[in-house]
Amino acid sequence: MTGDGMDLWRRLRGLVCTLVALYLIAPLVIVVIISFSAASFLQFPPPGLSLRWYVNLFHDPAWTDSLAVSVQILIPSATLATLLGTAASYALVRGRIPGAQILGAALMLPIIVPAIITAAALFGVYRGLGLNGTLTGLIIGHVVITMPYVVATVSSGLRTMDPRLEDAASTLGAPPLAAFRRVTLPLLLPAILSGLLFAAVASFDELIVSLFVSTARVRPVAVQMWSNIRGDVDPTIAAIASLCFAFAFLALLAEGFLRRRSGTEGQR
Amino acid sequence: MTQPVLELSGIRKSYGTHVAVETVDLSLDPEEFVTFLGPSGSGKTTTLMMVAGLQQPDGGTIRLGGAPIERLPPYRRDIGMVFQHYALFPHMSVRKNVAFPLEMRGMTRPVIQRQVADALELVGLSDYGHRLPRELSGGQQQRVALARAMVYRPALLLMDEPLGALDKKLREQMQREIKRVHRERRISVLYVTHDQEEALTMSDRIAVFNRGRIEQIGTPSELYERPATRFVADFLGDTNFFPGIVRASFDGYCHVDVMGCPVEAMAPASVATGAQVVVAVRPERVRLQSGPGLDGRLIEIIYLGASRRSVVRLADGGDYFVLQPAGAAEAEGPSPGAAVSLGWDRQHATVFPG
Secondary structure (H helix, E strand, C coil): CHHHHHHHHHHHHHHHHHHHHHHHHHHHHHHHHHHCECCCCCCCCCCCECCHHHHHHHHCHHHHHHHHHHHHHHHHHHHHHHHHHHHHHHHHHHCCCCCHHHHHHHHHHHHHCCHHHHHHHHHHHHHHHCCCCCHHHHHHHHHHHHHHHHHHHHHHHHHHCCCHHHHHHHHCCCCHHHHHHHHHHHHHHHHHHHHHHHHHHHHHCCCHHHHHHCCCCCCCHHHHHHHHHHCCCCCHHHHHHHHHHHHHHHHHHHHHHHHHHHHHHCCC | CCCCCEEEEEEEEEECCEEEEEEEEEEECCCCEEEEECCCCCCHHHHHHHHHCCCCCCEEEEEECCEECCCCCHHHCCEEEECCCCCCCCCCCHHHHHHHHHHHCCCCHHHHHHHHHHHHHHCCCHHHCCCCHHHCCHHHHHHHHHHHHHCCCCCEEEEECCCCCCCHHHHHHHHHHHHHHHHHHCCEEEEEECCHHHHHHHCCEEEEEECCEEEEEECHHHHHHCCCCHHHHHHCCCCEEEEEEEEEEECCEEEEEECCEEEEEECCCCCCCCCEEEEEECHHHCEEECCCCEEEEEEEEEECCCEEEEEEEECCCCEEEEEEEHHHHHHCCCCCCCEEEEECCHHHEEEEEC
16 A cells, blocks of 8 residues: 555656656757757757858857857866865865854855856956956956855865874874875865866856956857847857757766766775 | 883863863883773873874873973874774775885885785785775774884874774674784784773773773773772772771771671771771672671572672662672572572772762
């Protein structure tokens, strides 16, 4: 009797999960299909298939330039966010800092506060510093926006790591830096790389801060997409969206792989 | 006189208003095996952590081989430590784990290889060098931790409840193993446990901790046969406490009136006539007899395999225990319900303030 109830419940749960997944994935699937469309404007279902919008994407300087800008922002900002976020997490979790909880909350603010507030604030500060419309300004802005992802993953990695391991390294003769390099860092590396990937994805599709801080000359992909979709809409937008999706998807796969590996190598 | 390996004097530690270690003084001789025994929260692990340098004392001095070390970080102290849950590096093979302290000391590769092989042989894990810690059983992990903590021949080895996570059989086997390594390597050991049996079988001396102090320190037999305080008598082994009033005292002994019956016992400190006291007697030192003594009734006989524990209810309504080896218990004796009396030899009884 209870067995039947459980069975019904399990089926219902499966059905709901499938519907939610469809709801989430369907727009993506449609965009990916349209990106291979032969038609000259956004149309679904497409009348025929072609790669012309991908060809167009890589021949139009507006798109290639913005892709280059995005990469030039993404690499330094994700790297910086990872370095700073890891150092901050270590200090917050392992250090005995008064007010560590408040500091930790402050570090998470950029993903809690509406992005437009962060963006407006940065815009205001940059105007005084002359950083609006510069690569440097965009990189700094993206570090602010992406660091919380690193702090979140690295802090939770550190919390699940037995602090006794660092104590053991110390009693065995390892000075703090050697203990960090030989014990903490290798065990934390999967979490750090996860943070790096999240930061990279977040930087790549960040729109609002970029919108405030960028200009027509220095314009990352997300801003280019936004202005494109408001003007002449052709399926190039679907092609670039599909590329963004592929990038994020690969990053998530890599992250899942790292998590699995760290799961098997971690402590009980 | 040889210099002590370790000297603690006036070590103190508080966390906020909670006093973890009130004051501890201790001196450890070369090659000595000293155990800290006490209930949890008695300060034994905190004291060990301060010796290791993982906790900072609020006051007092710690000397290792005569030199003060309380200001040195753990990695500058010449101490090895085995942790309760082993704390093996999960990403390194057994060999890499054991080589770690040698690499930190900048030794050359051939020296490291030889010493690691030697240490692994000592703990019987020569064939396991390439394995990862998670591929080993609990007992094997413990041996790796032991090899890693002593491969660099530290002046002192600390062990924090190292066998707490193992089952009884394995624990006894590891106790013998640790004692063998201690003998063969002539190493000084500070060992923390809350298991009194472990303390009794392994130690040269035991320091019994209570409320942030060492209540008594001595050889296992001294502590067991001549407990200095009621706490030690109670914590180490089983003890009957008979309430009574001192009638007279004379050169180390006294007469005590227990439930109207005159008994004799040792008096460690001078006791005043008329004082309320308890007479502590181990169950195996109490005689179950039919002649004159403390009158009571045999309630039950508990079968313990190698021995029998008889429960006797006395006039005050309390239950007291008599432990007899199986042979003696089977030979004769009263059955439950019978009127019996208890007695003992005065050198096996000790008086404590009541």
